[in-house]
Each structure stands twice: as C-alpha cells, then as structure tokens.
Amino acid sequence: MHHLFRNVKVIRSCTDIAAGSTVYQGAIVDTRGFRGAAFEAILGTLTTLAVGNLHVEGANTSATTDMVDLEASAVAFTDAQQGAVLLCDVGRPLRRYMRPVVHRATANAVINSMSAYLYNPVQAAVTHSTGDYVMGSTFLTEATTGASTGS
Numbered sequence: 001m002h003h004l005f006r007n008v009k010v011i012r013s014c015t016d017i018a019a020g021s022t023v024y025q026g027a028i029v030d031t032r033g034f035r036g037a038a039f040e041a042i043l044g045t046l047t048t049l050a051v052g053n054l055h056v057e058g059a060n061t062s063a064t065t066d067m068v069d070l071e072a073s074a075v076a077f078t079d080a081q082q083g084a085v086l087l088c089d090v091g092r093p094l095r096r097y098m099r100p101v102v103h104r105a106t107a108n109a110v111i112n113s114m115s116a117y118l119y120n121p122v123q124a125a126v127t128h129s130t131g132d133y134v135m136g137s138t139f140l141t142e143a144t145t146g147a148s149t150g151s
Contacts, residue, residue: 009034009118009126013100019045019108026100026114028062031093035120038089039100043077044110050079052104054086054114058095067099079107 013026031037041054055074059066075086090098100114118126 006126007119007121007124009121011116011118013039013114013116014111015113017102017111019047019110021050021104021106021108024102024104024111025057025064026102026116028064028067028097028099029116029118030062031096031098031118033122034118035122036089036091036118037093037098038087038117038119039098039114040117041086041100041102041114042112043082043084043086044112046077046079046082046109047107048079050077050104050107050109052077052102052109054088054100054102056088056090056098057101058090058093058098060095060097062097067097070095070098077109 011027011029013029014024017024026039029037037056039054039056053074053076056070057067058070059068070090073088073090075088077084077086088100098116100116102109102111102114104111
C-alpha cells in the first residue's frame with residue numbers, strides 16, 4: 001500500500017496575506033529529487049470586482065532575479081470565487097527552482113495560504129521537517145475504530 005505523504009513533500013509557501021491588489025510571490029521551492037510539483041493557493045475574502053490568477057515561475061538557480069513565468073501555468077479567479085482553491089501542477093519540471101505567484105488586480109483579495117506539493121520522488125520515502133511546517137503525520141493501514149490517542 002502506498003501512503004500519500006510518504007511520496008509527497010508538503011511545503012507551506014505563505015499564510016494569511018492581507019487584502020491587497022498587488023502581486024504576491026510565495027517562497028521558492030527546490031524540486032531536486034522530485035519528478036513533479038503542484039502548487040495550491042487558497043483564497044479568502046474577495047472584494048467586488050477582484051480578479052487575478054495563480055501562476056508558477058521557475059529558474060535554474062534559486063535567485064529571485066532569474067525567475068520566469070512558466071507558460072500556460074495561470075489559473076484565473078474572479079470575485080465570485082471567494083474561498084476557492086487554485087491548483088497548478090507541473091509534471092517533470094524543466095527548472096529546478098519554482099515558486100507560486102498570485103496576481104491580484106483591480107480590487108482587494110486575501111490569500112489564506114499557499115502550499116507546494118513535491119511528488120513522485122526519485123528516492124522514497126519522503127521525510128518532512130518542522131522547517132516545512134509539517135508538525136506531524138501518521139500512516140494507517142486498515143484502520144479500526146477506537147481512541148485516536150490525540151489531543
């Protein structure tokens with residue numbers, strides 16, 4: 001049985017970006033050792049007439065000045081999509097370093113969070129660290145009912 005989070009590295013790119021109509025660039029993610037990267041943006045409150053998009057930038061170095069838009073990576077949103085989840089999946093990336101970018105235009109838009117999911121590792125199993133903001137995980141196979149022993 002394959003457990004998802006033994007094959008996917010989760011990296012939080014940002015949280016709680018205040019209302020604005022500016023471009024927000026998430027953290028740069030190193031995709032080395034993975035054959036794919038998916039990016040997620042969760043929208044918060046959108047003011048009437050707010051529009052924008054999530055897209056992905058990439059580069060061969062981690063320098064922010066080298067980042068270029070990945071063609072056809074834009075996922076658009078409008079004010080009718082408050083609370084929406086935007087996803088962009090880059091299979092077999094040609095550039096090692098990538099980051100999610102949200103363009104917010106015309107009216108205020110809140111970004112609740114952005115995350116990166118590195119998947120299809122060259123070598124399993126994937127480990128998570130507190131630096132990635134993953135505080136814990138568990139793996140169950142044929143779980144039965146009973147106390148979770150969590151708090």
